Amino acid sequence: MKVSESSVEHLVKMANQIVANVPALTPEARIENAAAHMKRFWTPVMTAKLKAHASHGAGELSPDAEKAVGLI
Numbered sequence: 001m002k003v004s005e006s007s008v009e010h011l012v013k014m015a016n017q018i019v020a021n022v023p024a025l026t027p028e029a030r031i032e033n034a035a036a037h038m039k040r041f042w043t044p045v046m047t048a049k050l051k052a053h054a055s056h057g058a059g060e061l062s063p064d065a066e067k068a069v070g071l072i
Contacts, residue, residue, distance in 0.1 A: 008049055008050070008053045008059075009060070011046060011049055011050045011053070012050070012053065012059060012060050012061055012065075013060075015034070015038065015050060015061060015065040015068065015069060016060070016061065016062045016065045018034045018037055018038065018065075018068075019031065019034040019062060019064045019065040019068050020062070020064075022034045022037055027064065030064065031064050031067045031068045031071065032068075032071065034064070034065070034068040035068040035069070035070075035071035035072050038050075038068065038069075038072055039072055047072050050069055050072075051069055051072060054066055054069045054070070
């Protein structure tokens with residue numbers, strides 16, 4: 001997927017899915033693992049878009065996804 005094709009809504013959906021499905025033993029580890037996944041596999045533009053969105057109220061981000069974005 002090209003970054004230009006990534007709407008903020010799509011990034012939010014992906015972040016929510018990652019934090020809901022990443023393997024972890026504790027909720028805190030799930031948040032940390034989701035952040036690590038996004039750091040590793042997302043482009044800087046994608047993470048910047050999501051971080052900017054989160055800084056303006058987060059919209060549809062789940063609470064755990066919002067915490068993961070804060071760790072990026």
